[in-house]
Amino acid sequence: xxxxxxxxxxxxxxxxxxxxxxxxxxxxxxxxxxxxxxxxxxxxxxxxxxxxxxxxxxxxxxxxxxxxxxxxxxxxxxxxxxxxxxxxxxxxxxxxxxxxxxxxxxxxxxxxxxxxxxxxxxxxxxxxxxxxxxxxxxxxxxxxxxxxxxxxxxxxxxxxxxxxxxxxxxxxxxxxxxxxxxxxxxxxxxxxxxxxxxxxxxx
Amino acid sequence: xxxxxxxxxxxxxxxxxxxxxxxxxxxxxxxxxxxxxxxxxxxxxxxxxxxxxxxxxxxxxxxxxxxxxxxxxxxxxxxxxxxxxxxxxxxxxxxxxxxxxxxxxxxxxxxxxxxxxxxxxxxxxxxxxxxxxxxxxxxxxxxxxxxxxxxxxxxxxxxxxxxxxxxxxxxxxxxxxxxxxxxxxxxxxxxxxxxxxxxxxxxxxxxxxxxxxxxxxxxxxxxxxxxxxxxxxxxxxxxxxxxxxxxxxxxxxxx
Numbered sequence: 001x002x003x004x005x006x007x008x009x010x011x012x013x014x015x016x017x018x019x020x021x022x023x024x025x026x027x028x029x030x031x032x033x034x035x036x037x038x039x040x041x042x043x044x045x046x047x048x049x050x051x052x053x054x055x056x057x058x059x060x061x062x063x064x065x066x067x068x069x070x071x072x073x074x075x076x077x078x079x080x081x082x083x084x085x086x087x088x089x090x091x092x093x094x095x096x097x098x099x100x101x102x103x104x105x106x107x108x109x110x111x112x113x114x115x116x117x118x119x120x121x122x123x124x125x126x127x128x129x130x131x132x133x134x135x136x137x138x139x140x141x142x143x144x145x146x147x148x149x150x151x152x153x154x155x156x157x158x159x160x161x162x163x164x165x166x167x168x169x170x171x172x173x174x175x176x177x178x179x180x181x182x183x184x185x186x187x188x189x190x191x192x193x194x195x196x197x198x199x200x201x202x203x
Numbered sequence: 204x205x206x207x208x209x210x211x212x213x214x215x216x217x218x219x220x221x222x223x224x225x226x227x228x229x230x231x232x233x234x235x236x237x238x239x240x241x242x243x244x245x246x247x248x249x250x251x252x253x254x255x256x257x258x259x260x261x262x263x264x265x266x267x268x269x270x271x272x273x274x275x276x277x278x279x280x281x282x283x284x285x286x287x288x289x290x291x292x293x294x295x296x297x298x299x300x301x302x303x304x305x306x307x308x309x310x311x312x313x314x315x316x317x318x319x320x321x322x323x324x325x326x327x328x329x330x331x332x333x334x335x336x337x338x339x340x341x342x343x344x345x346x347x348x349x350x351x352x353x354x355x356x357x358x359x360x361x362x363x364x365x366x367x368x369x370x371x372x373x374x375x376x377x378x379x380x381x382x383x384x385x386x387x388x389x390x391x392x393x394x395x396x397x398x399x400x401x402x403x404x405x406x407x408x409x410x411x412x413x414x415x416x417x418x419x420x421x422x423x424x425x426x427x428x429x430x431x432x433x434x435x436x437x438x439x440x441x442x443x444x445x446x447x448x449x450x451x452x453x454x455x456x457x458x
Contacts, residue, residue, distance in 0.1 A: 003409060010413035011446070081416060082372040087281050088420040096369065096418035166417055169440020172433055 013073045014167045016066040017160045024063055025157055029150070029191060032198035039130040042201075046128065067110070074103045091181075099159050102152040109149035134202045143203065150195035158188035208233040211253075211297035212242055214261050216311050224308075228253045228297075239279055239286035240265055242298065243312075261300075263312035270426060273361030277312045278303055283366035285426055286312075303366040319360050322382035326405045330395040341394035348391065355388040355434065357427040364421035364431055376410030380421040383412055384434040390441070403438070403445040412438055 031049060035042035052058055078100040085097055116136055120126040137143040162184045165171045171180050209230045217224040230253050231245040240263075247260040263286065265275040270288040278301040279289050291298070306314040332338060344352075358381055365371045365379035386402045389395035406412040412435065421431040 004407075006409045007407040007411060007413040007442070007446075077416070080372075080375040081369045082374070084367070084369050084420070088367060088418070088423060090419065090423055092417065092419040093369070096416055099416075163417055166436050167413070167415075167439055169436060169438075169443050172436040172440065174430070174433060177432075177436070 009073060010077075011167070013070060013077070014160075014164050016070050017074075017157075018164050020062045021066050021070055022157050022160065025153055026191065029154075029195045029198060033194050033201075035130065035133075035198055035201035042130045050128070071103075071107045071110070075107060078103055095159050095162075095181075099156060099163070102156040105152050106149065106156060109145070109152065113146075113149065130202065133199075137199060137202045143199070146199050147196055150199060151192050154188050154191040154195055158184040158191070161187070210237075210242065210291065212246065213297050213299045214246070214311070215299075215301040216261065217302070217308050218259075218310065220307060220309055227258060233291075235292070237291040239277075239289040239291065239294075239298065239300065240268065240275060242291060243286070243300075261312060262310045264314075271359055273316075273359035276303055276314075276361045276363055276366070277301065278366065283363040283424060285361065285363075288426065303362055305366045305368075305371055306362060314362070316360065316362050319362060319365065319379070319381060322378040323360070323385060325378070325408075326382050326386050327398065327402050328382060328385040328389055330389060330392055331398060332394065344393050352388055352391045354427075355384055355391075355429060358384060358388075358429055359427065361426065363424050363426060367420040367424035369418050369420070370414055370416045375414065377414035378406075378410050380415070380431040380435060382406075383415075383438055384429060384431050387434040387438055399441075400445060400448075403442055404449070406438065407442055407445065412442055 031045045032042070034045040081096075081100060083097050083100075085093060117128055117132065120132070121128050126132060137146060162177075162180055165180055166177065171177050210233045212229045212231055214227050214229065215224050216227055229246050229251075231242050234241070243261055243263055250258050250260045252258055263275065263277065265287065266272040267274070268287045270285050273285070275286040276283060277286050278299075279286065280294055280299050283303050286300075300312060302308045302312045302314050304314075306316055306318065309315055332341075360381060362381070364381050368377070368379055370377045371379045383406055386406055390399040390402055415435050417432070417435075419432050422429075422433075425431055
């Protein structure tokens with residue numbers, strides 16, 4: 001990386017985490033939730049997504065490229081930190097640590113998740129539908145892995161929204177940062193409920 | 204006469220910049236109202252470990268002894284702080300003293316804080332008023348602005364915020380919260396603000412503002428109660444504006 005570009009890479013990392021990756025994840029979990037209305041409802045919702053025109057371009061531009069950049073640069077950021085929770089056990093220091101731990105875990109989880117679903121369509125021409133997911137989560141270990149992945153995602157996104165608002169200078173005062181912490185954590189709980197209910201609908 | 208009460212003290216020592224560190228235990232006669240400096244002075248008077256081994260006196264830095272110079276910072280019972288204002292009666296025992304190892308250790312508890320001073324130079328943490336002619340009076344500063352800017356000016360470059368920051372370490376180039384907050388101070392000053400784009404562009408360089416990960420330990424650790432995280436968030440907004448000015452703007456770099 002060329003000199004004095006770090007600021008822009010960081011800001012890009014912060015922005016991409018929200019738009020488009022964060023928006024995509026929220027959308028993804030909401031579409032999954034349609035599984036609570038039964039197999040047919042989910043297949044219809046996911047089929048609708050597959051009918052988007054220029055799908056490969058949309059997938060690369062909206063999902064793969066931003067996600068890969070966010071993941072790779074995020075791993076670099078995570079490993080430049082030296083955790084010190086033993087000295088400072090404050091909420092924000094915990095969230096700082098959790099953001100990095102969930103980030104690393106999500107790189108593994110998402111890589112596996114894409115391999116198990118989207119890549120199976122490319123490699124083995126498998127249909128991505130309700131049965132594919134139901135088959136995956138019929139294994140209790142996989143179900144636990146997916147629930148952990150969903151909760152890590154929702155936390156990383158919710159806390160990432162907070163970080164985004166601070167990093168771009170939108171929330172400055174300690175009071176506004178505190179209130180935003182509560183709001184993002186409510187968002188975390190709500191989106192987690194949506195995500196976990198959705199995956200349990202495949203069991 | 205009552206028996207002399209003794210204090211248990213453990214010191215992480217290091218003989219030179221490159222040598223490995225090791226622990227030594229001491230017992231120091233207790234006196235009322237001791238601070239950590241007086242404990243170290245007592246060790247210096249009688250540098251003998253609890254095992255009875257004669258050793259070298261512990262080296263440490265100190266200067267003002269009233270928490271305004273920042274020289275005597277060290278890690279006391281796991282928390283970075285000034286040894287002059289750390290009172291023994293308020294600390295659990297044994298006392299554990301370590302150097303702030305985020306900085307290069309010179310010897311024992313002595314550290315080299317040069318990187319902070321280099322950062323202050325890098326971000327131009329001053330108000331340029333020197334010229335070849337009399338520049339006259341500067342603009343007036345509103346009193347209410349001066350009041351909070353004064354809080355930022357209390358920074359004594361002690362290094363506690365860098366020591367407490369998980370993003371300041373040997374594997375990162377982050378300059379840490381203190382020099383950033385100084386940019387906010389000098390960009391607030393009415394004359395200093397005439398060069399605010401230069402300071403903002405400096406902290407938008409490598410190792411600058413964007414390295415903050417918002418663990419917010421700095422603001423919890425700062426002995427002077429400086430609102431460091433508010434400064435950083437405020438600079439984040441200023442840097443956002445500066446970033447767009449740099450790219451889209453024409454000749455209005457400052458205002």
